[in-house]
Amino acid sequence: MKNMKKLSTLAAGVLISVVAITAAHAGSKVPPLAPLGDPPIPADNKMSAAKTKLGKMLFWDPRLGGDASTACVTCHEPDQGWGFADAFSRGYPGTVHWRNSQTVINSAYLMKQFWAGSAASNEKQAPSAAKGAVAGNGENDVMEARLAFIPEYRKLFNEVFGTEWPLISDAWKAIAAFERTLIVKDTPVDKYLAGDKKALSKQQVRGMKLFNGKANCIACHNGALATDQKYYNLGVPTAERWNEDGLAQVTYRYEIYAKGVTQEMYRKLKDDPGFYFRTKEKKDMGKFRTAPLRYLKYTAPYMHNGAFWDLTEVVNFYNAGGGQNDFTDGTMSKNKTPILKPLGLSETEVEDLVAFLEGFSGQELKIKAPKLPDYAPLPNPASN
Amino acid sequence: MKVISYKKRVTSALFAGLIGTTALTGAVIAGENDHGPVKMIKVNAKKAELGKRLFFDVRLSGDAAISCATCHQPDKAFTDGLALSKAYPGSKGFRNTPTLMNTAVRKNWFHDGRIGTNLNDVTREMITETYIMNMDMRLMQERIKQDPVYVKMFKDAGYGEPSNGSVRKAIPEYLKTLTSRNSPFDKGTMSASAKRGYEIFNGKAQCASCHTGANFTNDKAYNRGVPENPEIWSDPMRHMTYVAFGLFMGIENIMNIRRDVGAHILTHKADGSDIGKFVTPTLRELKYTAPYMHNGMFKSLFEVVAFYNQGGGDDKNKDPNMKPLGLSFGEQQDLVSFLEALSGDVLNTKAHAWKDKIPTNYETIENWRSVKN
Numbered sequence: 001m002k003n004m005k006k007l008s009t010l011a012a013g014v015l016i017s018v019v020a021i022t023a024a025h026a027g028s029k030v031p032p033l034a035p036l037g038d039p040p041i042p043a044d045n046k047m048s049a050a051k052t053k054l055g056k057m058l059f060w061d062p063r064l065g066g067d068a069s070t071a072c073v074t075c076h077e078p079d080q081g082w083g084f085a086d087a088f089s090r091g092y093p094g095t096v097h098w099r100n101s102q103t104v105i106n107s108a109y110l111m112k113q114f115w116a117g118s119a120a121s122n123e124k125q126a127p128s129a130a131k132g133a134v135a136g137n138g139e140n141d142v143m144e145a146r147l148a149f150i151p152e153y154r155k156l157f158n159e160v161f162g163t164e165w166p167l168i169s170d171a172w173k174a175i176a177a178f179e180r181t182l183i184v185k186d187t188p189v190d191k192y193l194a195g196d197k198k199a200l201s202k203q204q205v206r207g208m209k210l211f212n213g214k215a216n217c218i219a220c221h222n223g224a225l226a227t228d229q230k231y232y233n234l235g236v237p238t239a240e241r242w243n244e245d246g247l248a249q250v251t252y253r254y255e256i257y258a259k260g261v262t263q264e265m266y267r268k269l270k271d272d273p274g275f276y277f278r279t280k281e282k283k284d285m286g287k288f289r290t291a292p293l294r295y296l297k298y299t300a301p302y303m304h305n306g307a308f309w310d311l312t313e314v315v316n317f318y319n320a321g322g323g324q325n326d327f328t329d330g331t332m333s334k335n336k337t338p339i340l341k342p343l344g345l346s347e348t349e350v351e352d353l354v355a356f357l358e359g360f361s362g363q364e365l366k367i368k369a370p371k372l373p374d375y376a377p378l379p380n381p382a383s384n
Numbered sequence: 385m386k387v388i389s390y391k392k393r394v395t396s397a398l399f400a401g402l403i404g405t406t407a408l409t410g411a412v413i414a415g416e417n418d419h420g421p422v423k424m425i426k427v428n429a430k431k432a433e434l435g436k437r438l439f440f441d442v443r444l445s446g447d448a449a450i451s452c453a454t455c456h457q458p459d460k461a462f463t464d465g466l467a468l469s470k471a472y473p474g475s476k477g478f479r480n481t482p483t484l485m486n487t488a489v490r491k492n493w494f495h496d497g498r499i500g501t502n503l504n505d506v507t508r509e510m511i512t513e514t515y516i517m518n519m520d521m522r523l524m525q526e527r528i529k530q531d532p533v534y535v536k537m538f539k540d541a542g543y544g545e546p547s548n549g550s551v552r553k554a555i556p557e558y559l560k561t562l563t564s565r566n567s568p569f570d571k572g573t574m575s576a577s578a579k580r581g582y583e584i585f586n587g588k589a590q591c592a593s594c595h596t597g598a599n600f601t602n603d604k605a606y607n608r609g610v611p612e613n614p615e616i617w618s619d620p621m622r623h624m625t626y627v628a629f630g631l632f633m634g635i636e637n638i639m640n641i642r643r644d645v646g647a648h649i650l651t652h653k654a655d656g657s658d659i660g661k662f663v664t665p666t667l668r669e670l671k672y673t674a675p676y677m678h679n680g681m682f683k684s685l686f687e688v689v690a691f692y693n694q695g696g697g698d699d700k701n702k703d704p705n706m707k708p709l710g711l712s713f714g715e716q717q718d719l720v721s722f723l724e725a726l727s728g729d730v731l732n733t734k735a736h737a738w739k740d741k742i743p744t745n746y747e748t749i750e751n752w753r754s755v756k757n
Contacts, residue, residue, distance in 0.1 A: 063474070065474075066446050066447065066472070066474065066514070066518045067446065067447045067449065067472060067473035067474040067518070068473065068474030069447070069473070069474070092446065092447060093447035093448065093449070094443070094445075094446065094447045094448030094449070095523070133446065133520035133522070133523045134523065137446045137447070137518060137520070138514075139514035139518070139628075141514065141628040141629075141631040141632045142474075142475060142514045142515055142624075142625070142628040144628075144631065145624040145625070145627040145628035145631060146624050146628075148624065148627060148639065149620040149623065149624045149627075164639075165639055238753075242752060243752050243753065244748060245748060246530050246745065246746030246747050246748040246749065247745070247746050249530060249746070249748065249749055249752060250523070250526045250527050250529075250530045250746055251523075251526075253526040253529070253757050254520075254522055254523045254525075254526040256757075257522050257525070257526065258520070258522045258523075266757055267756045267757050268756065268757070269757065270752070270753050270757075375620040375621065375624070376620060377617070377618050377619070377620050377623065378617075378620070378623060378639070380642070381639075381640035381641075381642070
């Protein structure tokens with residue numbers, strides 16, 4: 001505890017100097033990095049062993065999708081960091097997605113889900129993904145009907161939720177409960193912050209100092225989750241794939257059309273307006289939520305469009321003061337966050353910072369796929 | 385009340401009161417009916433040509449696995465030869481694929497007649513319905529815009545830029561070209577047996593009380609006591625698809641019923657007396673459209689005729705005018721001969737079926753950043 005206090009004092013000290021040089025954060029205090037506690041459990045979706053068991057099965061079950069070929073796990077693969085190891089998520093058959101698939105690990109702590117915060121909880125994220133045309137493309141009635149024809153699900157839903165027939169809304173609750181078990185908090189960084197000074201290497205400790213000081217990562221990547229959960233435009237370059245792949249171009253236009261932009265914007269937009277879709281304000285174009293830094297080692301590529309394939313690229317990007325895109329260079333707006341400035345990190349410092357970031361990862365969380373129960377005819381009702 | 389997504393705009397607003405609830409009325413007297421050739425419909429050739437290509441394009445389904453023509457095959461008069469249709473991957477159909485021949489002259493569509501407006505709405509229903517083509521039409525529009533052939537065809541057809549609205553116009557324009565022609569009945573070349581069958585059709589068998597007009601249907605729904613297809617209830621994939629349909633349509637007690645309620649979804653009578661009504665089908669092109677009835681329960685026309693001859697099936701809601709007909713074996717054969725004489729040309733040539741290869745991928749738009757979307 002003593003050590004921790006010292007650390008936070010140190011962090012606060014660094015912070016003051018940071019604040020002094022970053023107008024955007026003037027006067028604001030950021031919480032220091034801290035060990036991760038337990039995830040919050042919503043009052044209306046309590047945890048139970050039966051519920052998380054059911055949720056795990058449903059997470060793997062492709063019948064919760066349009067053509068019964070896409071499950072949650074299809075784009076959130078345990079051996080790909082519970083995400084999908086390509087710049088864009090794979091998408092529904094016949095499509096490709098337009099953003100990078102985020103890890104499910106520790107998503108339970110986030111106030112909002114998705115890159116632009118469009119879902120308020122894990123319970124809301126699951127149906128959104130299962131139903132979107134370039135994700136699961138499922139529909140409530142078909143998915144709910146399918147569940148009713150799986151005897152083991154009837155039994156489990158009844159045990160957990162008390163209903164005679166499975167309700168699709170309860171399926172999302174079970175999946176959310178399962179996701180709240182996908183927690184990685186025993187990382188070297190957590191251990192270090194909890195007082196185990198051997199948990200981080202000397203290089204990593206140097207990296208942490210840079211994180212809190214010269215590199216100013218802490219300005220946004222703060223608190224136990226290493227994110228302030230706010231939205232910024234860093235000037236991440238536009239996805240290359242849109243220049244090269246007709247399938248991706250189709251999805252791009254579909255997304256801006258479906259999410260709602262003006263006719264004029266529909267014609268002109270060539271990049272992902274991100275948080276703009278939440279507010280419809282020009283000042284929010286190209287903003288995305290500060291990514292949590294936990295489990296990083298396993299979740300490449302990085303950024304909302306998977307622009308960077310390793311952490312060195314990411315750190316180099318910040319070292320250069322971020323980049324430019326249509327929403328920073330005036331093509332559509334000039335929203336680049338003023339927090340980003342060239343950092344002047346040496347090559348060694350970049351390596352130190354990367355080493356520290358990897359310290360957020362911990363052991364890879366691997367889970368054996370559950371055996372999925374089969375369909376069976378419905379027993380005849382007592383009276384017809 | 386279920387939340388209805390964009391994909392599935394509610395159709396209830398379209399439920400025109402077209403499904404008659406009247407019992408079969410007196411038989412049309414032979415010679416005084418309005419049977420005759422189906423009139424050709426004038427179409428805009430470019431729009432119809434565009435509609436034809438769309439009809440055969442798998443990219444109009446959610447996972448790009450099926451097109452309209454997957455179930456509506458030209459060789460089979462735009463049916464699929466199956467008792468119960470195939471449906472979208474992950475689902476299985478619970479009804480027989482109806483022919484699209486002369487569909488443009490119908491007053492309502494689907495075996496339950498649930499759409500009574502126009503083919504524009506029918507097209508939308510088929511493309512967007514979860515267990516049929518499961519397509520988000522916004523995505524469909526962007527797929528179409530990615531195909532330079534379509535961009536040109538839409539422009540040439542006068543639709544301007546491809547849009548989902550124009551897809552819903554172009555496909556109906558194509559469907560208007562699917563008109564029956566050159567049947568022995570229309571050409572006056574029926575066999576003696578078929579001619580005798582026609583007399584029975586109009587007279588003793590009273591078929592013409594419902595099978596009226598050039599398309600041989602009054603577009604009204606009746607309960608004939610057609611037996612349930614047990615496969616719908618024994619195959620969970622079919623049963624669940626029916627349940628999904630029932631959940632969306634608001635069918636009461638959907639988990640416990642083991643019957644296809646038919647036109648009940650429009651009239652929702654509390655006493656259930658409207659359960660099991662299905663719309664009179666066309667009798668055109670029957671030679672190519674087996675098996676028969678809304679659930680494909682009869683494999684041959686002889687089975688169908690024998691079913692009517694015995695007064696239909698066993699159902700408490702059966703139409704009271706369904707009575708044993710007392711047809712001899714020979715009379716039944718003559719009736720079948722007549723029914724077969726209502727089949728004409730198979731529209732499976734280039735004029736009515738898209739024969740060129742349709743790409744399944746999407747060309748890249750060059751200089752993407754500098755061209756307008």
